[in-house]
Amino acid sequence: MSHRLSLSQAFVFLLRRDLLLALRNRAEYAMPLLFFVLVITMFPLALGASPQLLARIAPGVIWVAALLAAMLSLDSIFRSDFDDGSLEQILLSPHPIALLVLAKVSAHWLVTGLPLLIVAPLLAEMLGMPADAQTTLLLTILIGTPILSLIGAIGVALTVGLRKGGIILSLLVLPLYVPVLIFAASATENAASGFDPSAQIYMLLAFLFLSISLSPWATAAALRMSAS
Amino acid sequence: MRNDRLLFEQLEISLDAGQMLVVEGPNGCGKTSLLRILTGLRMADGGEILWRGEPIDRLAGDYFEQVNYVGHHDGVKHELSCLENLRLARAMGAPSSIDLDDVLEQVNLYAYGETDVGSLSAGQKRRLALARLLATEATLWILDEPFTSLDKASMAMFSSVFERHLQQQGMIVMTSHHDISLPQQALQRLMLGMPS
Numbered sequence: 001m002s003h004r005l006s007l008s009q010a011f012v013f014l015l016r017r018d019l020l021l022a023l024r025n026r027a028e029y030a031m032p033l034l035f036f037v038l039v040i041t042m043f044p045l046a047l048g049a050s051p052q053l054l055a056r057i058a059p060g061v062i063w064v065a066a067l068l069a070a071m072l073s074l075d076s077i078f079r080s081d082f083d084d085g086s087l088e089q090i091l092l093s094p095h096p097i098a099l100l101v102l103a104k105v106s107a108h109w110l111v112t113g114l115p116l117l118i119v120a121p122l123l124a125e126m127l128g129m130p131a132d133a134q135t136t137l138l139l140t141i142l143i144g145t146p147i148l149s150l151i152g153a154i155g156v157a158l159t160v161g162l163r164k165g166g167i168i169l170s171l172l173v174l175p176l177y178v179p180v181l182i183f184a185a186s187a188t189e190n191a192a193s194g195f196d197p198s199a200q201i202y203m204l205l206a207f208l209f210l211s212i213s214l215s216p217w218a219t220a221a222a223l224r225m226s227a228s
Numbered sequence: 229m230r231n232d233r234l235l236f237e238q239l240e241i242s243l244d245a246g247q248m249l250v251v252e253g254p255n256g257c258g259k260t261s262l263l264r265i266l267t268g269l270r271m272a273d274g275g276e277i278l279w280r281g282e283p284i285d286r287l288a289g290d291y292f293e294q295v296n297y298v299g300h301h302d303g304v305k306h307e308l309s310c311l312e313n314l315r316l317a318r319a320m321g322a323p324s325s326i327d328l329d330d331v332l333e334q335v336n337l338y339a340y341g342e343t344d345v346g347s348l349s350a351g352q353k354r355r356l357a358l359a360r361l362l363a364t365e366a367t368l369w370i371l372d373e374p375f376t377s378l379d380k381a382s383m384a385m386f387s388s389v390f391e392r393h394l395q396q397q398g399m400i401v402m403t404s405h406h407d408i409s410l411p412q413q414a415l416q417r418l419m420l421g422m423p424s
Contacts, residue, residue, distance in 0.1 A: 005318075005319050005323075010320065013315075013316070017316055021305060025307060084303065084306070085301025085303035085304075086303050086304070088269060088299055089317065089320055092292050092320075092321075093292060093320040094293035095289070095320070224269075227270075
């Protein structure tokens with residue numbers, strides 16, 4: 001009777017299952033990445049080829065695009081599980097729900113956040129960003145996108161039970177995204193103009209640890225409410 | 229309460245090992261709500277649910293390990309194969325010692341082990357959802373209309389699965405609009421009132 005999986009095994013299992021599902025729904029998960037790339041490539045076309053201007057706006061443009069791409073992909077964290085009843089089964093698992101939630105959010109980040117990190121250098125180069133600033137940009141994306149997934153998960157968990165939750169979700173989540181946007185963009189801007197970006201980076205790290213430690217519990221509680 | 233409507237009050241039921249409770253009543257009388265309250269997915273507005281004398285909200289994980297719920301939704305992933313779905317169910321609960329191939333054999337899905345669930349029929353999906361009962365080891369089965377979209381042969385097959393579970397001192401709470409062919413002494417019936 002007590003040969004149930006250990007918590008870490010269950011965590012890995014759920015993570016692998018979500019990655020497998022993402023792999024089988026490639027088209028859906030490629031959308032945010034495509035959006036990210038398209039938005040950024042549109043800017044040089046619309047603003048004209050002025051290298052100074054592009055290099056100057058690059059941090060802001062890349063971060064706004066990353067944030068919107070993250071918002072676009074949020075709903076997929078819990079939507080399909082809610083619709084087909086898998087969420088009920090997860091909630092009825094004897095394992096702590098918060099950690100299962102963390103597994104799902106990690107999978108979501110690997111599928112939506114990590115690709116942004118991979119294509120970002122290419123886009124930064126395209127916008128003519130200086131090399132120092134590029135390193136900082138990647139660092140902010142590495143720290144910042146998991147925060148977006150973690151905060152977003154709370155919002156999705158609260159709205160997944162509503163039929164038209166999309167608008168409420170953006171109103172709910174966007175204000176919480178703004179600090180990440182401000183600190184990440186200003187870190188990159190500092191690095192681009194030759195200043196030390198570490199203060200902003202530390203601030204982002206603080207946000208990250210705060211959201212890792214609080215978001216899964218809040219998300220689990222919100223999911224219980226949505227499922228009842 | 230649902231949408232500010234009182235569904236039931238003054239309800240007291242107790243279920244012993246080896247017994248089955250069938251909740252009956254017209255559509256909208258609160259059968260599903262009652263079942264979801266019993267699983268702990270939904271909070272009751274008043275009263276409490278005891279499992280072996282202890283409230284379920286205090287037991288939490290220890291209670292969930294003992295319960296297997298098959299609701300209106302099958303809770304199976306269409307993009308995964310039958311075997312992958314059952315492995316997931318085991319990872320999320322307390323796995324039983326039966327081999328998964330044997331489980332699929334029992335519910336007549338053996339040939340579809342590697343098939344994506346999305347391409348199965350509604351009845352086959354239902355059978356896979358019910359196969360979770362065999363793949364995991366839980367004492368209390370809570371089943372919401374388990375026979376939906378099943379054919380006669382499958383209904384008879386699952387009836388005998390239920391009977392065996394009761395003989396092994398398991399418990400079942402279910403709603404059904406179908407007649408259940410089980411020994412009467414193990415059966416309790418609860419009739420919920422008309423919606424007003």
